[in-house]
Amino acid sequence: MTLKNVKPSLNKIIKSLAVTQDSREFLLKNTREIIILCSKSIIAVHKGELTIAKNNLKQADALLKKYKKKATGQLRRYLITPEQEFVEAACLIAIVEKKDIPSDTKLAVMPESYVLGLLDCVGELKRRVFDEMRIGNIDEAIRFFEIMEGLYLQLYTFSLYDKVVKEARRKIDVNRILVDDVRSAITEEKRRTELIKALEKLQK
Structure with a gap:
C-alpha cells in the first residue's frame, strides 16, 4: 500500500515537534527572569548603584549559560531577546565605568x-x-x-x-x-x- 510509510513518519515527526514545543515553552517562560534581571541592572546603573547592577548582570549571565544548554538548533532563536537585554546592560555598565565595550565573543551571544x-x-x-x-x-x-x-x-x-x-x-x-x-x-x-x-x- 502506498501510504504504509506515512503514518510512522508522521508519528516520529509529531514526537519531535512535541519535544521542540515543550522546550520552546520552557525557554519562553524561564528566560523572562533574565530579561527582568537585565532591566533591574540598567535601572541600577542610572541610579548610580553599580554594584547592584553588576550583581543582577552576573545572575542573568548564569541563567543564560544554563538555558543555552537546552536551546539547541532552531531553539537558539528564543534566546535572542534575553541575550539582547544582556548585551544592553553589559555594554551600558562598561561605558559608565569607562571601559571598552565587550565584544560578542566576550559576552558569548x-x-x-x-x-x-x-x-x-x-x-x-x-x-x-x-x-x-x-x-x-x-x-x-x-x-x-x-x-x-x-x-x-x-x-x-x-x-x-x-x-x-x-x-x-x-x-x-x-x-x-x-x-x-x-x-x-x-x-x-x-x-x-x-x-x-x-x-x-x-x-x-
Missing part, C-alpha cells in the same frame, strides 16, 4: 543579539547624557554622546540586513532621531554655558 543589544544601548545613553546635563556635568554628557553617536554610525549599515536582524532598521531609524535630538540639546547647553561664563566675566 549570537550576532543578532549583539547588534540589537547595542542598538538598544543607544537609547540608554541618551538618558545618561541628559542626566549629566541636568547636574551640569557637560564634559561627561559629551563623552556619553560621542559614544552614542559612534555606536549609531557603526550600526547604521545593519539596516541593510533587516530581514536577517529583525527590527534593526526600525531601531536604527529611532536611534538617528535620538542622536539628532541629543546633538541639538548638547549644542544648546554648550552655548548657554559659554554665555553664562561670558556674562560672569563682564560682571567682574
Whole structure:
C-alpha cells in the first residue's frame, strides 16, 4: 500500500515537534527572569548603584549559560531577546565605568543579539547624557554622546540586513532621531554655558 510509510513518519515527526514545543515553552517562560534581571541592572546603573547592577548582570549571565544548554538548533532563536537585554546592560555598565565595550565573543551571544543589544544601548545613553546635563556635568554628557553617536554610525549599515536582524532598521531609524535630538540639546547647553561664563566675566 502506498501510504504504509506515512503514518510512522508522521508519528516520529509529531514526537519531535512535541519535544521542540515543550522546550520552546520552557525557554519562553524561564528566560523572562533574565530579561527582568537585565532591566533591574540598567535601572541600577542610572541610579548610580553599580554594584547592584553588576550583581543582577552576573545572575542573568548564569541563567543564560544554563538555558543555552537546552536551546539547541532552531531553539537558539528564543534566546535572542534575553541575550539582547544582556548585551544592553553589559555594554551600558562598561561605558559608565569607562571601559571598552565587550565584544560578542566576550559576552558569548549570537550576532543578532549583539547588534540589537547595542542598538538598544543607544537609547540608554541618551538618558545618561541628559542626566549629566541636568547636574551640569557637560564634559561627561559629551563623552556619553560621542559614544552614542559612534555606536549609531557603526550600526547604521545593519539596516541593510533587516530581514536577517529583525527590527534593526526600525531601531536604527529611532536611534538617528535620538542622536539628532541629543546633538541639538548638547549644542544648546554648550552655548548657554559659554554665555553664562561670558556674562560672569563682564560682571567682574
